[in-house]
Amino acid sequence: xxxxxxxxxxxxxxxxxxxxxxxxxxxxxxxxxxxxxxxxxxxxxxxxxxxxxxxxxxxxxxxxxxxxxxxxxxxxxxxxxxxxxxxxxxxxxxxxxxxxxxxxxxxxxxxxx
Amino acid sequence: xxxxxxxxxxxxxxxxxxxxxxxxxxxxxxxxxxxxxxxxxxxxxxxxxxxxxxxxxxxxxxxxxxxxxxxxxxxxxxxxxxxxxxxxxxxxxxxxxxxxxxxxxxxxxxxxx
Numbered sequence: 054x055x056x057x058x059x060x061x062x063x064x065x066x067x068x069x070x071x072x073x074x075x076x077x078x079x080x081x082x083x084x085x086x087x088x089x090x091x092x093x094x095x096x097x098x099x100x101x102x103x104x105x106x107x108x109x110x111x112x113x114x115x116x117x118x119x120x121x122x123x124x125x126x127x128x129x130x131x132x133x134x135x136x137x138x139x140x141x142x143x144x145x146x147x148x149x150x151x152x153x154x155x156x157x158x159x160x161x162x163x164x165x166x
Numbered sequence: 167x168x169x170x171x172x173x174x175x176x177x178x179x180x181x182x183x184x185x186x187x188x189x190x191x192x193x194x195x196x197x198x199x200x201x202x203x204x205x206x207x208x209x210x211x212x213x214x215x216x217x218x219x220x221x222x223x224x225x226x227x228x229x230x231x232x233x234x235x236x237x238x239x240x241x242x243x244x245x246x247x248x249x250x251x252x253x254x255x256x257x258x259x260x261x262x263x264x265x266x267x268x269x270x271x272x273x274x275x276x277x278x279x
Contacts, residue, residue, distance in 0.1 A: 057209070086266065095170075095256050095269030096210070109266065144210070153198070153217060155267060157210040 055079075057158035059145050065164045066135055073131045074161045078147030085128050086155060087120055088144040089113065096144055102128060103150065135165045168193050170257050170270035178276040181249050187242040187273050189257030198260040199240040200267060201231055205253040213255075216240065227251070252277045 058077045066072050078085050083103055088096035099118070100110045104125035114120075117135075122128040132139055142162050146155040169192045179185055191197055199216040214225025221233040231242045240257060254274045258267045 093271070095258070095271050096267075098266040098268070101266060111266075146210075153215065154212055156212075157202075159207075159209045 057145055057147050057156050059143075059158040059161050061161055062159060063162050063164075065166065067166050068137060069134055071131065071133045072135055072163065073129055074143055074145075074163075076128045076130070076145030076147075076158060078127070078145070079156055080126075081149070082147035082156075083125075083150040084148045084155075085122055086146040086148075087128070087130055088146065090142040090144055090160070091140075099130075132163075135163075137165050139163060140165045168259060168261075168268045170259050170268055172255075172257055172270035172273050174273045175271070176274045176276065178278060179247055180278045182246050185242075185244045185247045185251070185275070187255050187257075187275070189240045189242065189270060190238050191240060191257070191259045192238065193259050193261070195261065198262060198265070199231075199233060200258040200260070201225065201229070201240075201242050202256045202258060202269075203227075203253050204256065204272075210256070213242070247275075247277055249277045249279065251275060 060075045086101040087099040090096040100120050102122040117133045120130045142160040144160045146157045148155045171190045201213040202210040204210050213229045214223045216223045216233045223231050229244050254272045256269050256272045258269045260267045
């Protein structure tokens with residue numbers, strides 16, 4: 054068990070550019086979650102997957118955001134046409150179905166200039 | 167609507183003193199409750215969770231929390247804090263074992279030597 058990993062750990066981009074983040078969950082974990090954390094706030098739910106199926110999306114996830122988990126293992130979160138308001142820490146978590154504990158990765162910190 | 171309130175943004179205690187961090191939740195059904203800790207540069211780590219049963223829950227690092235349904239509270243306690251406990255603490259609520267988690271805004275704990 055190597056824990057949840059996220060790549061990259063930091064990303065600086067210019068407004069209008071596209072960015073993609075990757076999350077590798079703990080192996081055999083069925084559920085994978087994406088959260089966003091801005092400065093001084095707690096994490097906010099964005100979306101989650103059970104295996105490859107995306108089961109719920111928050112209203113925070115605008116049309117510029119898309120998430121995939123194509124083979125039920127790793128997941129990607131893409132932000133198109135980034136805006137300064139997208140600057141945040143993007144957190145990924147995974148859990149075993151009915152296990153009840155979400156294990157979080159270290160996050161990807163995005164700065165949009 | 168589901169929500170979590172952590173009324174204290176910052177708390178400062180002396181090393182060796184006791185600690186209580188407050189958390190109140192709003193949830194329409196039986197809640198699943200969590201406390202997470204986040205240290206600078208680290209991911210979120212689960213301290214403890216309450217799903218059912220005994221309302222006094224023991225966690226890691228000497229922390230405990232008590233679920234009080236009548237007060238909609240889930241306060242975190244530690245009898246004697248250590249300098250390494252300085253971090254941000256998040257209370258969170260979920261609807262079941264696999265549900266997304268709703269986080270509070272966090273309480274930053276400072277430790278005086």
